[in-house]
Amino acid sequence: MIFFLLLLPPLIASLLALLVRPNREFVGWVSALLSLISFGAAITIAAQTIAGDVPIWGLAINSLGLEGVLRADSLSALVLVCITGVAALTLFLSSGVGRVTHYDAKQLRRYQIFINLFIAAMLLAVSANNVGVMWIAIEATTIFSAFLIPLTLRKTSIEASWKYLLLSSVGIGLAFAGTVLAYFDFVSRSGRVENALNWTTLMATAPSLHPEVVRLAFVFLLIGFGTKAGIAPMHTWKPDAYGESPAPLGALMSSALFAVAIYAIARWKAVTDAVLGSGYSNNLLLALGMLSLIIAAFSVVRARNYKRMLAYSSVEHTGLICLGLALGPLGAFAALLHLVNHTVAKSLMFFLVGNIERAYRSPLIERVHGLLKVLPQTGGLFAVSLLALIGLPPFGLFVSEFALFRAGFALNQPVLMGITLVLMSIVFVSFIVHLNKMLYGTPTEGVIAGKADRLWNVAPLYISIGILVVLGLTLPTPLAILLKQSVEIIAK
Amino acid sequence: MNDALFSQLTTLGSSVILLYGFTLLWRKSLHAYTVAFQWQSVMLTGLFLIIGYFGHDVELYLVAGFLFILKVLILPRYLGKLEQRFPGERESRPYVNVATSLVVAGLLVLLAYAITRPLVLVSDLPTRGGLPLAVGLIFVGLFVIITRKKALTQIVGFLVMENGIALLAVLGTYGIPLIIELGVFLDVLMGFLVMQVFVYHIHDTFESIDVDQLNELRH
Numbered sequence: 001m002i003f004f005l006l007l008l009p010p011l012i013a014s015l016l017a018l019l020v021r022p023n024r025e026f027v028g029w030v031s032a033l034l035s036l037i038s039f040g041a042a043i044t045i046a047a048q049t050i051a052g053d054v055p056i057w058g059l060a061i062n063s064l065g066l067e068g069v070l071r072a073d074s075l076s077a078l079v080l081v082c083i084t085g086v087a088a089l090t091l092f093l094s095s096g097v098g099r100v101t102h103y104d105a106k107q108l109r110r111y112q113i114f115i116n117l118f119i120a121a122m123l124l125a126v127s128a129n130n131v132g133v134m135w136i137a138i139e140a141t142t143i144f145s146a147f148l149i150p151l152t153l154r155k156t157s158i159e160a161s162w163k164y165l166l167l168s169s170v171g172i173g174l175a176f177a178g179t180v181l182a183y184f185d186f187v188s189r190s191g192r193v194e195n196a197l198n199w200t201t202l203m204a205t206a207p208s209l210h211p212e213v214v215r216l217a218f219v220f221l222l223i224g225f226g227t228k229a230g231i232a233p234m235h236t237w238k239p240d241a242y243g244e245s246p247a248p249l250g251a252l253m254s255s256a257l258f259a260v261a262i263y264a265i266a267r268w269k270a271v272t273d274a275v276l277g278s279g280y281s282n283n284l285l286l287a288l289g290m291l292s293l294i295i296a297a298f299s300v301v302r303a304r305n306y307k308r309m310l311a312y313s314s315v316e317h318t319g320l321i322c323l324g325l326a327l328g329p330l331g332a333f334a335a336l337l338h339l340v341n342h343t344v345a346k347s348l349m350f351f352l353v354g355n356i357e358r359a360y361r362s363p364l365i366e367r368v369h370g371l372l373k374v375l376p377q378t379g380g381l382f383a384v385s386l387l388a389l390i391g392l393p394p395f396g397l398f399v400s401e402f403a404l405f406r407a408g409f410a411l412n413q414p415v416l417m418g419i420t421l422v423l424m425s426i427v428f429v430s431f432i433v434h435l436n437k438m439l440y441g442t443p444t445e446g447v448i449a450g451k452a453d454r455l456w457n458v459a460p461l462y463i464s465i466g467i468l469v470v471l472g473l474t475l476p477t478p479l480a481i482l483l484k485q486s487v488e489i490i491a492k
Numbered sequence: 493m494n495d496a497l498f499s500q501l502t503t504l505g506s507s508v509i510l511l512y513g514f515t516l517l518w519r520k521s522l523h524a525y526t527v528a529f530q531w532q533s534v535m536l537t538g539l540f541l542i543i544g545y546f547g548h549d550v551e552l553y554l555v556a557g558f559l560f561i562l563k564v565l566i567l568p569r570y571l572g573k574l575e576q577r578f579p580g581e582r583e584s585r586p587y588v589n590v591a592t593s594l595v596v597a598g599l600l601v602l603l604a605y606a607i608t609r610p611l612v613l614v615s616d617l618p619t620r621g622g623l624p625l626a627v628g629l630i631f632v633g634l635f636v637i638i639t640r641k642k643a644l645t646q647i648v649g650f651l652v653m654e655n656g657i658a659l660l661a662v663l664g665t666y667g668i669p670l671i672i673e674l675g676v677f678l679d680v681l682m683g684f685l686v687m688q689v690f691v692y693h694i695h696d697t698f699e700s701i702d703v704d705q706l707n708e709l710r711h
Contacts, residue, residue, distance in 0.1 A: 173653055183665055
């Protein structure tokens with residue numbers, strides 16, 4: 001039942017937007033309110049998993065194998081809360097409050113239809129028990145988001161969405177080949193069993209699978225879902241797509257969609273580790289994580305466009321999370337906590353950047369001066385959340401990065417951690433430099449603050465800041481339990 | 493006897509399917525790509541039927557039906573429309589020339605043989621001989637996407653890669669669960685429809701479907 005409350009609201013919202021033409025304002029409000037139901041359902045699921053339950057739901061139709069098709073354990077619950085939280089924030093900010101007024105009714109209608117479908121697909125991916133269904137849902141996210149990036153048709157937006165669409169489709173295709181290989185191994189070991197692709201069945205049979213085949217399958221899966229997560233060297237779509245998307249979509253893609261892709265990798269890593277021991281997947285993740293950090297550090301230094309700068313920061317955090325996943329249970333804990341923090345901070349950044357871009361009509365750092373004078377609310381929030389994003393206390397990311405380093409030193413990896421620290425400092429310094437250029441100076445001429453900067457319009461974003469501060473000062477018990485349970489699922 | 497025949501038929505079928513993939517490398521007209529993809533899909537449907545027959549799996553007949561409708565009837569039709577819309581477009585100067593492409597593709601198939609060795613060893617299915625060819629086809633599709641300039645060629649490359657994955661699935665496991673198979677078909681169809689919309693967008697904004705003009709986004 002709880003899954004209905006989770007998955008139906010975005011579908012209903014999308015249907016409503018489809019039926020009401022031309023687009024009316026109430027559609028946005030209804031879908032914003034509906035998103036609260038999803039959020040409530042996700043919180044309920046989280047509460048159930050903390051209490052030790054695992055909600056499960058299925059259809060008893062013969063030979064379709066849909067028994068227990070939806071299942072949410074602690075790891076799913078954690079990601080579900082992240083997705084629905086960002087989704088609610090996105091829909092509230094894009095309907096009434098600080099809304100996207102520069103789109104016409106037709107574009108708004110398209111936006112409402114596809115953003116809700118996009119959210120529904122992400123929720124399905126995380127609550128699916130079957131790896132095949134998960135794959136289908138993740139592929140669907142690519143398709144729905146590709147409709148949204150070019151909301152206004154420009155050369156650059158078309159270029160970005162074509163690259164995103166092609167690269168993601170290819171990546172996700174490789175992930176499917178990986179899924180097929182894993183299933184192939186399963187079949188050659190235990191014959192054709194119903195529900196062979198369910199996580200529960202896979203994990204149970206994993207110890208008897210063939211190491212050589214699983215090794216191959218994991219490479220395909222890591223490249224595939226890694227493309228979706230934007231792990232280097234498959235990250236090249238990220239700056240383009242984030243730079244060109246409407247701000248609310250950028251917020252969802254950089255936080256929620258990213259969490260979904262990491263979720264898929266973490267799940268498959270657990271299966272792989274059950275077959276091969278953790279050494280193999282850890283080494284791959286360490287290598288790709290380091291590469292992501294290196295590429296991100298040098299790209300941030302050279303960034304001239306603040307939206308692309310955020311995309312490279314996203315690549316950096318991808319790298320950190322990969323490192324965390326590769327550093328045993330302590331590292332996995334840090335990685336998941338970092339995932340939560342990153343979700344809050346990155347979505348916040350994209351909303352603010354949306355305001356800035358609308359006022360200055362340019363995504364270039366060199367065109368933005370005197371941000372604090374022109375947009376006092378947005379500018380102040382932007383400065384604070386940028387400091388949070390680069391890992392200063394008292395914000396959550398400081399804590400999770402600290403936990404990551406502790407995990408690294410506990411595993412006797414001082415060299416690795418040293419290099420990571422150097423790369424993070426490079427990002428840190430260049431972010432401060434960019435921020436300075438934007439905040440101060442004489443305001444660029446012809447910039448209009450507009451309604452978006454009023455206190456009331458940015459008020460919801462103070463919730464995000466509040467969460468980041470809370471997570472920086474303490475680790476609430478429910479979250480701690482949820483994280484601990486999730487770590488038990490993915491790292492033994 | 494039956495198993496020997498089954499095994500020979502599937503290996504032969506897979507080889508033909510791979511060869512249709514190779515056609516993309518040396519033909520230049522967009523029409524040839526559509527035809528190659530269509531015939532490749534016909535062969536793939538046939539292979540599904542053969543495996544369904546010898547493997548005693550009725551479900552595969554159903555999947556073969558869907559595959560035929562989607563990849564032999566619907567997608568080539570749309571591809572044909574695209575071609576007619578852009579009659580002058582040819583893949584005349586790919587990033588990698590034809591001769592090199594063929595050599596590289598040959599090496600990719602060898603690579604596929606190398607990495608699928610463990611698969612062939614652990615499987616006791618009569619169809620295992622075709623597994624390296626399926627992975628080879630995935631690589632060839634990928635290679636086409638990377639080295640070709642026309643948006644339309646890239647789409648066909650993507651579809652060929654999808655065919656490779658379908659081939660891998662049917663050879664290795666006699667077909668993945670039906671519900672997943674249907675979901676995958678739906679995704680392929682939707683993905684293709686979005687891509688072809690973009691081909692029109694690219695043509696309208698850039699006045700050609702060369703993707704090497706898509707280079708405005710930097711830093």
